[in-house]
Every structure is written in C-alpha cells, then in structure tokens.
Amino acid sequence: MSDxxxxxxxxxxxxxxxxxxxxxxxxxxxxxxADVLRAKPDLDDHSRDSE
Structure with missing residues (x-):
C-alpha cells in the first residue's frame, strides 16, 4: 500500500x-x-564456509 x-x-x-x-x-x-564502502570493490574470497 502506498503512503x-x-x-x-x-x-x-x-x-x-x-x-x-x-x-x-x-x-x-x-x-x-555504506556508499563510501560500496565505492571500493570487495575482491576478497567469500566462498569459504565460516566455521
């Protein structure tokens, strides 16, 4: 529903x-x-399962 x-x-x-x-x-x-943090690409490998 629109406000x-x-x-x-x-x-x-x-x-x-x-x-x-x-x-x-x-x-x-x-x-x-958040805008500043998104401006730099996150190139870290996040594919591993966290334990």
Missing part, C-alpha cells in the same frame, strides 16, 4: 515529479558510510 496520494499533473506539469518524497530528507550517516 502518498496519487498525483494528477496539471496541464504543462511533468507526469513524473522531479523529487521523490524521501529526497527532501538528508541521508543518515550510515547511508553515507
């Missing part, structure tokens, strides 16, 4: 809004840290 009302664009208004609802909220610190 926002469906928007019907006015004449001349784009059908897709430029900002998503959550883009008005600053990212949490853990999201920024």
């Amino acid at each position: 926002h009302n469906e928007h019907i664009p006015a004449p001349g208004e784009p059908s897709v809004p430029e900002l998503e609802l959550d883009e008005t909220i600053a990212p949490r610190p853990e999201e920024e840290i």
Whole structure:
C-alpha cells in the first residue's frame, strides 16, 4: 500500500515529479558510510564456509 496520494499533473506539469518524497530528507550517516564502502570493490574470497 502506498503512503502518498496519487498525483494528477496539471496541464504543462511533468507526469513524473522531479523529487521523490524521501529526497527532501538528508541521508543518515550510515547511508553515507555504506556508499563510501560500496565505492571500493570487495575482491576478497567469500566462498569459504565460516566455521
């Protein structure tokens, strides 16, 4: 179920809004840290079973 009302664009208004609802909220610190960690590829071998 969606938590926002469906928007019907006015004449001349784009059908897709430029900002998503959550883009008005600053990212949490853990999201920024995760972005930094994902920027460097993880090349370690993770195929072994941990014991």
